[in-house]
Amino acid sequence: MAGVTAARLSDTLAALPQGALAPAAADGRDRLAHAVARLTYGITPDLHGEAQRLGVDAFIAQQLTPNALDDSALDAPLAPWRAILDATPAALFAQYENDRDVIVGALTGGTTIRAMHSTRQLHERMVYFFSNHFNVYIGKAITVFLKVEEDRLVIRPNTMTTFRQILGASAKSPAMLVYLDNARSDKRSPNENYARELLELHTMGVNGGYSEDDVKAVARAFTGWSMRGRTEGDNAFTYAYRRGFHDDDAKTILGAIIPAGGGERDGELVLDLLAAHPSTARTLATKIARRFVADAPPEALVERLAAGFLVSGGDITSLLRDLFAADEFWDAPPKLKHPFEYVVSVLRALSFQVSNEQRFGRTISGALEAMGNLPFAWPAPNGYPDVAGAWRDGLITRWNAAISAVSGDIGGAGMDIDRVLRLFDDNGVPFETEPVVNFMGGYLLGRPLTSDESGVTVRFARESGDGVDAQIASGIALLLASPAFQYR
Amino acid sequence: MTQTLSRRALLRGLTAAAGAAAAQSALPAWMPRYAFAPLNQAARGDVLISIFLRGGADSLNMVVPHGEDAYYAARPRLAIARPDATGADARALDIDGFFGLHPALAPLLPIMQAGGLAAVHAAGSPHDTRSHFEAMDFMERGTPGEYHIGTGWIGRHLAATQTPGESPVRAIGFGTAAQAALRGAVTPVALKSIVDYHLGGDAAAGARMLDALNQLYALDSGTLIESAQATNSAIETLARVGYDSYRPQNNATYLENDFAAALRQTAALIRADVGLEAACIDLGGWDTHVQQGGATGMQARLMGQLASGLASFHADMGDSMRAVSVVVLSEFGRRLHENSGAGTDHGHGGAMWVMSGSLTRGGVLGRWPGLDQAALDRGEDLAITTDYRDVLAELLTLRLGSTAVSEIFPNHAPTGVGVFRG
Numbered sequence: 079m080a081g082v083t084a085a086r087l088s089d090t091l092a093a094l095p096q097g098a099l100a101p102a103a104a105d106g107r108d109r110l111a112h113a114v115a116r117l118t119y120g121i122t123p124d125l126h127g128e129a130q131r132l133g134v135d136a137f138i139a140q141q142l143t144p145n146a147l148d149d150s151a152l153d154a155p156l157a158p159w160r161a162i163l164d165a166t167p168a169a170l171f172a173q174y175e176n177d178r179d180v181i182v183g184a185l186t187g188g189t190t191i192r193a194m195h196s197t198r199q200l201h202e203r204m205v206y207f208f209s210n211h212f213n214v215y216i217g218k219a220i221t222v223f224l225k226v227e228e229d230r231l232v233i234r235p236n237t238m239t240t241f242r243q244i245l246g247a248s249a250k251s252p253a254m255l256v257y258l259d260n261a262r263s264d265k266r267s268p269n270e271n272y273a274r275e276l277l278e279l280h281t282m283g284v285n286g287g288y289s290e291d292d293v294k295a296v297a298r299a300f301t302g303w304s305m306r307g308r309t310e311g312d313n314a315f316t317y318a319y320r321r322g323f324h325d326d327d328a329k330t331i332l333g334a335i336i337p338a339g340g341g342e343r344d345g346e347l348v349l350d351l352l353a354a355h356p357s358t359a360r361t362l363a364t365k366i367a368r369r370f371v372a373d374a375p376p377e378a379l380v381e382r383l384a385a386g387f388l389v390s391g392g393d394i395t396s397l398l399r400d401l402f403a404a405d406e407f408w409d410a411p412p413k414l415k416h417p418f419e420y421v422v423s424v425l426r427a428l429s430f431q432v433s434n435e436q437r438f439g440r441t442i443s444g445a446l447e448a449m450g451n452l453p454f455a456w457p458a459p460n461g462y463p464d465v466a467g468a469w470r471d472g473l474i475t476r477w478n479a480a481i482s483a484v485s486g487d488i489g490g491a492g493m494d495i496d497r498v499l500r501l502f503d504d505n506g507v508p509f510e511t512e513p514v515v516n517f518m519g520g521y522l523l524g525r526p527l528t529s530d531e532s533g534v535t536v537r538f539a540r541e542s543g544d545g546v547d548a549q550i551a552s553g554i555a556l557l558l559a560s561p562a563f564q565y566r
Numbered sequence: 567m568t569q570t571l572s573r574r575a576l577l578r579g580l581t582a583a584a585g586a587a588a589a590q591s592a593l594p595a596w597m598p599r600y601a602f603a604p605l606n607q608a609a610r611g612d613v614l615i616s617i618f619l620r621g622g623a624d625s626l627n628m629v630v631p632h633g634e635d636a637y638y639a640a641r642p643r644l645a646i647a648r649p650d651a652t653g654a655d656a657r658a659l660d661i662d663g664f665f666g667l668h669p670a671l672a673p674l675l676p677i678m679q680a681g682g683l684a685a686v687h688a689a690g691s692p693h694d695t696r697s698h699f700e701a702m703d704f705m706e707r708g709t710p711g712e713y714h715i716g717t718g719w720i721g722r723h724l725a726a727t728q729t730p731g732e733s734p735v736r737a738i739g740f741g742t743a744a745q746a747a748l749r750g751a752v753t754p755v756a757l758k759s760i761v762d763y764h765l766g767g768d769a770a771a772g773a774r775m776l777d778a779l780n781q782l783y784a785l786d787s788g789t790l791i792e793s794a795q796a797t798n799s800a801i802e803t804l805a806r807v808g809y810d811s812y813r814p815q816n817n818a819t820y821l822e823n824d825f826a827a828a829l830r831q832t833a834a835l836i837r838a839d840v841g842l843e844a845a846c847i848d849l850g851g852w853d854t855h856v857q858q859g860g861a862t863g864m865q866a867r868l869m870g871q872l873a874s875g876l877a878s879f880h881a882d883m884g885d886s887m888r889a890v891s892v893v894v895l896s897e898f899g900r901r902l903h904e905n906s907g908a909g910t911d912h913g914h915g916g917a918m919w920v921m922s923g924s925l926t927r928g929g930v931l932g933r934w935p936g937l938d939q940a941a942l943d944r945g946e947d948l949a950i951t952t953d954y955r956d957v958l959a960e961l962l963t964l965r966l967g968s969t970a971v972s973e974i975f976p977n978h979a980p981t982g983v984g985v986f987r988g
Contacts, residue, residue, distance in 0.1 A: 258855075259855040259856045259907060259909070262855075262856045262906070262907035262909075263906065263907065264906045265906075266906045267903070267904075267905040267906035268905070268906070269855055269856065269905055269906065269907050269909070269911065270855075270905075270911045270912070271853075271855040271911070274696070274697070274912070278697055278699075284695075284697050284699070284700050290696065290944075293696075411788075412787065412788040414788070414789070414790075417742075448742075448758065448762075449742060450741065450742025450743060451742075457620075457850050457851070458620070458621075458698065458699070458850075458853075460698075460699055463743075466788075466789050467743075467749070468743050469743065470789060470790055470793040471739070471742070471743050471744050471754070471755070471756030471793060472742050472743065472756060473790065473793055473794055473797045474763060474764075474765070474797050474801070475742075477765060477775075477779065478765060478766045481765065481766045481767055481775075482766065528785070530781075530785055531782060531785065534778055534781045534782055535778070535782075537778075538774065538775070538778040541774060542771070542774070552771075552775075555775070556775065556778055556779070556782070559775070559779060560779070560782045560783075561782055561783050561785070561786035561788065561790045561791075561794070562786075564788075564790060565788060
């Protein structure tokens with residue numbers, strides 16, 4: 079008898095997704111909800127069912143191997159942007175030299191669409207991460223024409239490879255060469271802009287152990303790494319090494335001697351040196367942990383991640399795997415969404431679909447600009463800040479975004495109301511104010527509403543008109559504007 | 567599906583009147599009136615406006631040392647011609663026989679000559695970093711070389727003078743996030759536009775939603791409680807300013823750019839007497855590694871924005887400049903020698919500017935170290951002879967009624983610089 083029960087119990091347990099019985103985290107979310115909140119841009123009606131079916135471990139494993147995930151659902155919504163997003167800098171320059179806003183709309187729209195609809199959510203998060211780590215500001219000079227290709231060829235394919243690979247791609251990226259002025263650097267008087275930010279921001283960190291002399295020597299090593307000009311036809315705006323610009327004398331960098339006569343290879347040697355440096359491992363470990371765990375990531379976690387990063391030869395996916403296996407990840411405190419993350423999470427939660435891509439591009443660029451988080455629009459090379467202090471002053475813009483969203487139409491995109499209603503149906507939620515508000519609270523926050531939260535929200539909803547639809551819309555707006563939904 | 571929710575019905579929801587302005591009181595607050603200052607807003611001193619030129623402004627081409635041959639030798643392509651040069655399209659505007667203003671700063675010359683504006687040359691932060699981010703961080707926190715004090719110099723001043731029942735808009739940071747200098751016990755308001763600072767929807771629905779949000783944010787386990795309270799109070803206060811009908815005075819006209827808009831809004835807030843004590847405004851784009859330009863070009867355009875904004879504000883404020891002090895900072899100056907890209911790399915000493923009704927005199931202040939090789943910092947950059955904290959300390963003490971300078975600039979004993987009058 080006891081044996082039968084035990085067998086049944088073990089059958090039942092085996093049928094459950096892994097992690098389903100894991101204890102809830104300190105903030106009241108279970109592990110699955112925590113993983114969804116941290117690895118993705120937020121819950122959607124589809125993901126709500128899909129993640130439950132997979133369970134937390136399989137969900138994370140899938141996200142760590144993005145290329146195995148079918149992403150064909152993205153083809154249709156992205157199609158209208160393709161002509162611009164697939165174009166070369168030369169073609170964009172020829173067509174849009176005096177119409178840059180069109181490119182900004184496509185870059186912003188395309189980035190937002192991908193964050194909304196891609197199944198490869200972790201990959202999209204890493205695109206955001208590296209777009210900021212290797213920040214290029216599209217407001218400078220001609221970078222907006224170059225950024226489209228950089229996004230396509232430098233950042234997206236390399237976000238989950240090795241750090242040396244994405245670092246090398248960035249160093250030769252025309253967008254970076256223009257943004258940090260290396261394209262103009264020659265041996266007569268080397269430009270230090272790229273060299274300094276390469277050391278300070280991309281690799282070793284400001285206190286990573288390099289000197290002003292190292293900055294100057296690195297600048298000399300990269301002289302000649304340049305770009306073909308606009309007059310060079312189909313080759314315009316592509317990487318070019320200019321021998322005549324290069325300082326070919328010997329250099330000493332971080333104590334290592336780069337012998338004379340190395341030519342273009344000097345820069346590669348510097349990148350080898352920097353990519354393998356322990357200070358670089360620390361920089362990456364700190365920033366990844368800040369992105370996924372906490373503004374001030376635990377020191378022990380950073381040390382472990384950095385050590386693993388060095389052992390793996392700078393493998394980014396293995397860094398993420400180590401991170402998601404760490405207790406600190408699961409015990410993480412609330413992490414404030416950046417405005418871009420917030421807006422996308424609202425659009426995902428209410429199943430927004432783009433109906434007019436140009437209008438949507440304008441709407442979303444305008445909104446994100448007003449919130450201070452338009453992609454690729456941070457002027458300084460350090461990228462958008464990743465701590466709550468930089469974003470918590472903008473609550474009013476988030477509250478207004480929540481109000482706009484429940485209107486169902488944000489200019490070029492609308493809520494798929496049938497999909498939201500089916501979510502209620504699938505979960506057996508009667509279409510009444512209190513049950514819907516409480517269900518949506520759990521859906522949006524990944525945990526049940528507390529009785530206080532529920533009380534305030536239901537009361538507000540009930541006082542918002544006589545119709546149950548108006549009450550529900552108001553309740554959802556309040557939930558989207560509530561503090562708990564500001565965090566990941 | 568048995569549910570009755572329709573697209574139309576959801577659309578009707580909360581936001582039938584989305585975009586409508588909140589109800590406003592009859593008289594805009596900026597209008598001249600015989601105000602009885604509320605007890606909790608007793609004037610403590612000048613309103614402080616701190617402007618930050620992000621990127622490391624090349625002060626050598628702004629306040630041009632035209633008496634230095636070394637300046638011309640180091641900058642064959644970028645130097646601004648001497649005031650008496652022949653054949654040059656544009657020349658420095660002489661200030662005192664040794665220094666001259668860049669021609670794009672022309673709107674500032676009359677203010678300078680009337681004693682309302684001074685540049686303290688060879689000033690800056692003594693820490694030797696050439697990193698933008700480190701240098702800005704040290705400068706705004708007011709603690710060069712120190713990493714543990716998280717608050718900013720203005721934030722500490724406001725905290726030291728905090729009393730119960732303060733105005734919710736004591737400190738405004740223009741932009742989407744308040745500047746690091748404002749961080750402190752007082753939660754500053756980050757503001758892009760006064761007229762947009764309200765909740766969408768009709769006023770009654772907005773008020774109910776704010777009330778509900780207040781209750782929810784009071785339950786927050788994270789770090790948003792104070793921001794939500796500050797936002798709520800600021801919505802109420804800014805609605806009284808009546809900015810959309812604000813008209814600058816004394817025929818002042820502001821250009822259409824973010825910098826000018828921030829100054830125009832600052833002027834309106836000062837006139838509205840809503841308790842503003844400090845405002846931070848950024849002007850970015852000064853990191854001129856290539857194609858900096860000389861008398862015209864990239865940096866000249868930025869200088870044009872700076873000068874026009876300051877001059878418009880000065881005119882708009884008129885007599886009220888008596889109670890206003892503006893300070894302009896940048897994280898560092900730039901290298902004396904131009905580089906191969908016709909730009910300049912990161913340097914050390916720069917210039918800070920002060921515009922106030924209470925200067926000892928206008929013109930160029932500070933001790934000029936010269937540009938001889940031996941006088942340069944590291945043999946290549948303008949040296950610093952005035953610690954920027956000395957100027958700010960004098961401003962805080964003489965103009966803002968501070969008695970807490972030793973807390974605002976810890977580990978620094980300020981030296982009098984004779985820039986401000988008491």
